[in-house]
Amino acid sequence: MTNSVQVRRAGRHFKDHVVLKDVDLDIAPGEFVALIGQSGSGKSTLLRAIAGLDPEATGDYAKPDRHAIVFQEHRLLPWSRVWRNVTLGLTGTDLRQRALRALSEVGLTAHADAYPGTLSGGESQRVALARALVRTPGLLLLDEPFGALDALTRLKAQALVAQLWAEHQPAVLLVTHDVEEALLLADRVLLLADGHIAESYDVDLPRPRQIGHPRFVALRRQLLAGLGVAETEEEL
Amino acid sequence: MVSHTLEPVAAAAEAKVAAPPVAYRLARRTRKLIGLAVLLVGWQILASHGELGSQTPTPGEVAVAAWELIRSGVLQENIAVSVVRVAKGLAIGLTAGLGLGLLAGFSKLGEDIVDAPVQALRMLPAVALAPIFLIWFGLGDLSKVALISFAPMFPLYLNVLAGIRGVDDRLVESARSCGVGTWGLIRRVILPGALPQILVGLRQSLGVAWIVLVVAEQTATTSGLGVIINDAKEFLQIDVMFVVVVVYALLGLGTDALVRLLERRLLSWRRGYAGV
Numbered sequence: 001m002t003n004s005v006q007v008r009r010a011g012r013h014f015k016d017h018v019v020l021k022d023v024d025l026d027i028a029p030g031e032f033v034a035l036i037g038q039s040g041s042g043k044s045t046l047l048r049a050i051a052g053l054d055p056e057a058t059g060d061y062a063k064p065d066r067h068a069i070v071f072q073e074h075r076l077l078p079w080s081r082v083w084r085n086v087t088l089g090l091t092g093t094d095l096r097q098r099a100l101r102a103l104s105e106v107g108l109t110a111h112a113d114a115y116p117g118t119l120s121g122g123e124s125q126r127v128a129l130a131r132a133l134v135r136t137p138g139l140l141l142l143d144e145p146f147g148a149l150d151a152l153t154r155l156k157a158q159a160l161v162a163q164l165w166a167e168h169q170p171a172v173l174l175v176t177h178d179v180e181e182a183l184l185l186a187d188r189v190l191l192l193a194d195g196h197i198a199e200s201y202d203v204d205l206p207r208p209r210q211i212g213h214p215r216f217v218a219l220r221r222q223l224l225a226g227l228g229v230a231e232t233e234e235e236l
Numbered sequence: 237m238v239s240h241t242l243e244p245v246a247a248a249a250e251a252k253v254a255a256p257p258v259a260y261r262l263a264r265r266t267r268k269l270i271g272l273a274v275l276l277v278g279w280q281i282l283a284s285h286g287e288l289g290s291q292t293p294t295p296g297e298v299a300v301a302a303w304e305l306i307r308s309g310v311l312q313e314n315i316a317v318s319v320v321r322v323a324k325g326l327a328i329g330l331t332a333g334l335g336l337g338l339l340a341g342f343s344k345l346g347e348d349i350v351d352a353p354v355q356a357l358r359m360l361p362a363v364a365l366a367p368i369f370l371i372w373f374g375l376g377d378l379s380k381v382a383l384i385s386f387a388p389m390f391p392l393y394l395n396v397l398a399g400i401r402g403v404d405d406r407l408v409e410s411a412r413s414c415g416v417g418t419w420g421l422i423r424r425v426i427l428p429g430a431l432p433q434i435l436v437g438l439r440q441s442l443g444v445a446w447i448v449l450v451v452a453e454q455t456a457t458t459s460g461l462g463v464i465i466n467d468a469k470e471f472l473q474i475d476v477m478f479v480v481v482v483v484y485a486l487l488g489l490g491t492d493a494l495v496r497l498l499e500r501r502l503l504s505w506r507r508g509y510a511g512v
Binding site: 069 | 415
């Protein structure tokens with residue numbers, strides 16, 4: 001096990017349909033990498049393979065021992081209180097304290113004893129984030145974690161992720177179809193197409209990032225072109 | 237002026253939300269008794285006018301007969317015997333139903349082996365089995381307990397299995413990714429997820445147990461509620477027969493209330509549609 005992520009010859013096919021073919025991917029310790037691609041391009045498939053959730057994926061995967069995932073849906077257990085969800089799978093004596101510390105980082109200490117059903121979508125996703133953070137992961141896998149949130153909540157959640165990443169410095173792989181989200185958060189953006197990494201973009205922008213920054217606009221244009229999307233409708 | 241007219245409305249709405257739960261629950265409880273009260277009053281009126289046949293006693297006459305049976309101690313003694321039989325039968329039947337359901341639910345191998353025979357046995361009517369169980373297990377208590385343990389197995393089995401199959405696979409996956417092992421998965425994810433369905437099965441099983449008790453106590457018994465009703469039939473004590481019928485109904489209601497209590501305790505997290 002290493003502190004970095006090294007994926008070699010990752011492959012996955014569903015019957016005759018090849019989704020991933022000989023994908024190589026490296027993530028340095030503390031590096032924030034975004035993976036973009038069109039729907040069905042295999043982004044999530046690659047993330048699941050790296051997470052070890054897909055027994056049928058082929059290839060070599062080296063990753064930090066401690067890793068955590070946040071899915072598009074919060075996937076909290078509705079019958080367990082929030083703090084019990086945060087510590088799911090952990091053992092030890094001071095579990096509640098650890099849960100409360102993680103919840104304070106996402107601003108939800110007050111909801112520690114609530115059931116997930118009483119939370120809003122954004123709150124639930126923050127709990128899912130706390131559940132990942134409490135494990136002090138060397139690698140944080142984010143599978144379109146803001147996809148189901150409304151625009152305003154999404155902006156807040158993105159800012160929270162940026163802040164938590166700056167504090168804890170895990171390696172991050174963010175799967176998203178949102179080009180701006182990728183450019184706001186990542187050091188490097190990878191474009192997945194036709195089963196392999198077609199393009200890699202270094203995001204050489206100072207943080208916190210400004211959407212209006214000329215370099216940001218230029219990069220966005222490049223990424224959208226890579227995705228095969230015309231810019232005209234975006235700019236209005 | 238506008239704000240004045242609005243305020244009481246807002247206050248009323250708040251009061252409705254913050255209404256003391258005690259008063260609300262009392263009101264619900266009273267409402268739940270209305271149906272039973274209507275049944276009793278209807279029975280009283282129809283029976284006293286002879287509309288239910290000349291032999292049918294009124295609830296009042298049944299109450300008198302019940303009081304006689306209670307005073308002589310006959311009713312309590314035999315209820316106790318029947319309750320113990322049901323308890324023993326359920327202890328075995330529910331354990332078996334739960335165990336088989338878990339086995340089939342957790343492992344495909346288990347389901348392949350267990351499901352077919354269980355489905356076949358499930359179709360056997362308890363009435364038809366009663367004489368066979370008498371031959372196998374003798375005239376004593378064992379044959380009754382065996383029969384009562386047999387029938388309630390199946391509703392629980394079916395619901396445990398269906399409940400487990402209904403657990404969201406994504407929750408299982410995310411729990412696994414959190415490092416939860418097999419035992420933890422069962423305890424923290426699968427059982428709680430299946431619990432609403434399991435409790436439905438439990439309610440059905442308890443109902444079935446009381447029904448089978450009646451069948452089991454129809455023959456070769458010297459004690460139990462079935463004996464009272466058989467003796468009453470022999471001596472045409474129709475009011476006593478009705479006493480036993482009412483007792484059956486009350487026992488059934490009682491066990492069902494017990495499971496409802498369990499549901500309230502264990503499923504407090506649930507936010508399903510509760511009705512208007």
